[in-house]
Each structure stands twice: as C-alpha cells, then as structure tokens.
Amino acid sequence: MSLIVVRNLRKSYGALVALDGISFDVERGETFALIGPDGAGKTTTLEILEGYRKRDAGDVLVGGLDPGLRSPRLYRGIGIVLQETALEPELTVKETVRGFSRYYPQALSVDRVLDFVALRRLERQRVAALSVGQKRRLEIALAVIGDPEVLLLDEPTAGLDPEARRNLWRVIAALNGEGKTILLSSSDMAEVEALAGRLAILLDGRILASGRPHELQRALGPEPTVELHLGGEALPRLFPQTLRAIARFERGWVRLECRDPGPVAYELLLWAVRNQYDLSSLTIARPSLEALYLKATRRDEQEAAC
Amino acid sequence: MLTLLFFETVHQLKLFARRPAAIFFVMVMPALLLVIFTEIFGNEEIAGQGITTAQLHTPTLAVFGAVMAAYTYLAIATATARDLGVLKRLRATPLPPLTDIAARIAAAGLIAIAAAAVVMACGMLLYSVLLQPEKLPAAILSLIVGILCFAALGMAVAALCRTAEAAQALANATILAVAFISDVFVRPQGRIPPWIDRMADVFPLKHLSLAFSDGFKPLLNGNGFAFAGDEATYAVGQPLLVMVLWGLGGAVVAYALFRWGRQ
Numbered sequence: 150m151s152l153i154v155v156r157n158l159r160k161s162y163g164a165l166v167a168l169d170g171i172s173f174d175v176e177r178g179e180t181f182a183l184i185g186p187d188g189a190g191k192t193t194t195l196e197i198l199e200g201y202r203k204r205d206a207g208d209v210l211v212g213g214l215d216p217g218l219r220s221p222r223l224y225r226g227i228g229i230v231l232q233e234t235a236l237e238p239e240l241t242v243k244e245t246v247r248g249f250s251r252y253y254p255q256a257l258s259v260d261r262v263l264d265f266v267a268l269r270r271l272e273r274q275r276v277a278a279l280s281v282g283q284k285r286r287l288e289i290a291l292a293v294i295g296d297p298e299v300l301l302l303d304e305p306t307a308g309l310d311p312e313a314r315r316n317l318w319r320v321i322a323a324l325n326g327e328g329k330t331i332l333l334s335s336s337d338m339a340e341v342e343a344l345a346g347r348l349a350i351l352l353d354g355r356i357l358a359s360g361r362p363h364e365l366q367r368a369l370g371p372e373p374t375v376e377l378h379l380g381g382e383a384l385p386r387l388f389p390q391t392l393r394a395i396a397r398f399e400r401g402w403v404r405l406e407c408r409d410p411g412p413v414a415y416e417l418l419l420w421a422v423r424n425q426y427d428l429s430s431l432t433i434a435r436p437s438l439e440a441l442y443l444k445a446t447r448r449d450e451q452e453a454a455c
Numbered sequence: 456m457l458t459l460l461f462f463e464t465v466h467q468l469k470l471f472a473r474r475p476a477a478i479f480f481v482m483v484m485p486a487l488l489l490v491i492f493t494e495i496f497g498n499e500e501i502a503g504q505g506i507t508t509a510q511l512h513t514p515t516l517a518v519f520g521a522v523m524a525a526y527t528y529l530a531i532a533t534a535t536a537r538d539l540g541v542l543k544r545l546r547a548t549p550l551p552p553l554t555d556i557a558a559r560i561a562a563a564g565l566i567a568i569a570a571a572a573v574v575m576a577c578g579m580l581l582y583s584v585l586l587q588p589e590k591l592p593a594a595i596l597s598l599i600v601g602i603l604c605f606a607a608l609g610m611a612v613a614a615l616c617r618t619a620e621a622a623q624a625l626a627n628a629t630i631l632a633v634a635f636i637s638d639v640f641v642r643p644q645g646r647i648p649p650w651i652d653r654m655a656d657v658f659p660l661k662h663l664s665l666a667f668s669d670g671f672k673p674l675l676n677g678n679g680f681a682f683a684g685d686e687a688t689y690a691v692g693q694p695l696l697v698m699v700l701w702g703l704g705g706a707v708v709a710y711a712l713f714r715w716g717r718q
Contacts, residue, residue: 201546233717235541239473
C-alpha cells in the first residue's frame with residue numbers, strides 16, 4: 150500500500166515552472182529518495198506534501214489525506230525535517246523535545262527518542278551550543294517524537310561533515326528498520342544509494358528516471374566499459390580494427406563501451422597478450438550511479454546552455 | 456487544549472527569562488527611569504495636583520514597561536521565531552496555530568503585568584507612592600485592556616515586517632516617539648504645543664497612560680467607571696474605547712498580513 154501518492158503534480162512560481170507534472174509512489178515501510186541538483190523541485194515537492202504550499206494541479210495523498218487541507222490528522226501522522234534548521238537557541242535539548250512531545254496524543258518517551266538520536270548525553274545542553282550535526286539529529290528527534298508513520302526529510306545531511314553525515318545515515322537507516330515510511334531529498338547519490346530502496350532523479354521539475362538503484366543503472370544507460378592502460382600518445386597502429394570503432398583513447402587509457410563486454414574483452418586480451426602489454430590495469434565495470442547521475446544532470450545543463 | 460495553552464505560555468515565559476537584553480529593556484529600564492527622573496526632578500509636590508513627582512511618574516512608567524513587553528517584546532520575539540523558522544516548523548505539528556499565537560500573547564501579557572508591578576513596587580517602596588483603592592479596579596482594567604491593545608499592535612508590527620531586525624526598528628521607533636509626545640516620560644507643565652497634544656490624542660498610548668495614572672491621583676473624583684469625565688473626575692470609558700478601536704485595527708492588520716514562514 151502506498152502511503153505517499155503523487156500524480157501529475159504541477160507547480161509554478163509566476164513564469165517559473167517548478168514542477169512539470171511529476172508522479173511517484175512511496176510504499177509503506179519504504180525509503181524513497183528524490184535526488185537532484187538545487188532548484189530541481191525537491192523542496193517544492195516536499196513542501197506540497199507537508200501542506201506548506203498549494204499545488205497548481207495533480208493529485209497528492211499522504212497517508213490517505215490531501216495535505217492541501219492541512220488537517221490535524223495529517224500532522225499527527227507525519228514527522229518532518231525542514232531544509233533549514235528551525236530551533237530555539239535558548240532551550241535545552243530535552244526541553245525542545247519535551248515541548249514537541251506535548252503536541253502529539255501518542256508521543257514516544259522523550260528519553261527513548263534522545264537515546265535513539267544519540268543526544269541523551271547532551272540533554273541539558275542549550276541548542277545554541279550544539280554542532281550542526283547535533284542540531285540535525287535533534288530535528289530528527291522532533292520529527293519522530295509523535296511516532297508518525299511517514300517521515301519527510303528535506304536534505305537532512307546538507308552541510309554536514311562526513312562523520313556527522315554517516316551518524317545521521319545510521320539514524321535514518323534505523324528509522325527505516327523500525328518500519329517508518331521515509332521520503333528524503335538529497336543531492337548526493339552516495340547518500341541515496343546508502344539509504345533508499347528506490348529513488349527518482351528530479352531535474353528541472355521533471356522526473357528523469359526512477360526505480361531501484363540497479364534498475365536505474367540499466368535504464369540510464371551507458372554500457373559497461375572495458376578499460377586497459379596501454380601508455381603512449383595514441384592508439385597503437387596495430388590496435389584491432391574491429392575494436393577501433395568503439396574505442397576511445399585518453400592519456401594512455403583505452404576505453405571500450407559495449408553492451409556485451411565478453412567478446413570485446415576477449416579480443417582485447419588476445420591482442421594485448423600477443424603484443425606483451427601489461428594486463429594488471431584491465432577492468433570491466435559498469436559506471437557508478439553517481440557517475441550516471443552527474444552525467445545526466447550535466448547533459449541537461451549543457452542542453453540548457455545552448 | 457487549555458493544558459497546551461498553559462504549557463506553551465510557560466514555554467514562552469521561559470524563553471523570555473533566558474533573554475537578558477529583553478529582561479533589561481522590559482523589567483529593569485522602566486524602573487531605572489523612575490529612579491533617574493525622580494532624583495533629577497526631585498520628589499516635590501506638584502502645584503495644584505496634590506501629588507508628588509513620583510506619584511505622577513510611577514504609573515506612567517509602569518505603563519511604559521507594560522507596553523515594552525506587550526508591544527515591543529511581542530513583536531520582536533514573534534518575528535525572531537519566524538526568522539528562526541520555528542513558526543513554520545510548528546505549523547507541521549498538531550499544535551493549533553491559534554493556541555500558538557494565544558500563548559505568545561498570554562506570555563507577553565503576563566510579562567507586561569509583571570513589568571508594571573516592578574515599577575509600581577519601586578515607586579511605593581522608594582518614593583512612598585500611594586495606591587487609591589477605590590480607583591484601583593478601573594486602573595487595572597485600563598492596564599489590561601491597554602496590554603491587549605498593544606499586543607494586537609505588536610502582532611501587526613510582526614506581520615508588517617519581514618525580519619526581526621525590521622520589527623525591532625519599527626517597534627522601538629514608534630513606541631519611543633509616541634511615548635515622548637504622550638507625556639509618558641516627562642510632563643512639561645503647560646508648555647507642550649497644542650498640535651503635539653492633539654497628535655498624541657490620536658494614538659492609544661496617551662489614553663492608556665492617563666487612564667492608568669489618573670487612578671493614582673487623590674484629588675480626582677469618582678472610581679473611574681464613567682465614559683468621560685471633566686478636569687476633576689476620573690473616567691476610563693473614553694480611553695478604553697480608543698484602545699479597543701486601535702486593538703481591533705491591529706488585530707485586523709495582523710490577521711490579514713501575518714506570514715508563518717521566513718520571507
């Protein structure tokens with residue numbers, strides 16, 4: 150069952166089209182990621198799901214409710230982390246969480262939630278004295294204190310150092326382990342691969358591709374690559390004619406893109422052994438999702454620049 | 456619902472208690488002004504009024520303290536919470552927006568009453584200011600209506616300004632200017648140009664200041680519960696009407712223009 154349903158969602162700010170008809174579902178218990186560069190429409194999408202913004206067209210349901218109606222039931226069932234930190238600096242960690250716990254009929258125990266985000270030790274600390282990563286974990290605590298089914302996290306790890314980021318990943322993964330349904334936005338593919346079961350790449354208000362990471366890898370394209378370091382300035386004159394058509398030569402490396410790497414690698418190997426090349430650099434690999442994502446978003450920027 | 460309002464009000468009071476600058480301007484400065492004015496001008500009896508300088512200044516500075524809380528502090532604190540993103544974040548919780556705003560106003564109102572009480576206590580302890588028991592109910596009613604009026608105007612300031620910085624500038628500029636022309640700080644006997652007096656009559660502060668401070672003048676007749684008095688009678692009816700009208704105006708502006716999110 151889908152806890153979040155988005156169908157043909159459209160939103161414009163004046164002449165600027167922020168969302169140009171996007172659709173996706175998030176299943177119960179799933180972690181779904183929206184990934185895209187700044188300005189792609191991630192925050193607009195989340196703020197529509199959170200009831201902050203009105204949509205121009207399309208259907209949206211969160212836990213079976215239309216967030217545009219801003220019903221109290223909606224807000225009992227979702228927990229959010231906004232893109233920008235929103236905390237009172239004068240309060241202590243514990244006061245902040247206890248304050249929020251009063252808003253929810255079935256709030257979890259404050260101590261348990263502080264343990265969960267590893268802030269129990271700092272419960273008497275003023276919010277002003279927390280690090281960026283600790284503030285983010287505190288905001289996660291505020292998102293979960295009401296024991297919601299759905300969590301909407303807008304770039305929760307933006308601006309964190311690598312260690313704080315990994316700490317937050319652990320917390321988010323643990324939430325998924327507890328059965329929460331999570332929609333998170335990110336501009337970092339490594340994060341999305343670490344956390345999300347499925348993802349959608351959002352670019353200029355459209356979904357470029359969506360699915361599980363390995364499905365996306367296949368759909369987005371390029372074929373596996375066979376690589377070998379030959380050295381020299383250009384392809385050797387004796388390089389097999391059959392491979393020349395698909396070969397690219399850069400700084401001593403030859404790269405061969407092909408749907409079926411077996412025969413290509415075999416022919417390259419035969420030729421290389423015969424000509425006594427060092428084979429220790431030979432690799433056959435699929436480009437990472439990160440590389441595909443960067444390529445896809447870059448291509449679009451180039452098109453936009455034309 | 457009421458429990459939540461109570462906890463949210465306590466929450467806002469706690470925030471105030473942790474803001475030293477706010478405590479100084481609201482709780483300390485008005486009492487400090489009372490001491491300074493009384494020491495500079497001397498605590499003599501004012502001719503023809505049967506009261507001392509302190510008896511005159513203590514209630515007006517109590518009003519000033521109350522207005523600093525209900526108007527200036529409320530405007531700045533609310534705009535600051537908006538700048539921090541806190542108001543926006545709360546809108547994605549089950550806390551009803553009205554409870555949130557009511558708690559902010561209730562806390563500012565309680566701080567206002569405390570600020571007025573501090574100045575009155577200083578006047579009574581240091582300068583033998585006397586209460587007038589039969590006039591006290593009307594004076595307190597005027598103070599409470601005035602606090603609500605200025606709270607509405609404070610919310611209007613928060614609604615009109617995009618940032619806390621702007622709210623601070625607007626609230627301080629307006630309240631200081633109006634306070635000076637409304638005889639809150641000093642009362643140069645009969646030397647105020649009439650046009651300034653008439654201008655001050657337009658704003659609510661002079662009405663609040665008079666309605667409250669006349670309640671401490673022994674020579675005035677009546678207990679204050681009359682619409683309009685003459686020179687020798689204490690009457691809070693007309694001032695209350697002016698304050699209610701300003702309060703409603705402020706509430707309308709605040710309701711129409713208030714935004715929860717950063718701008």
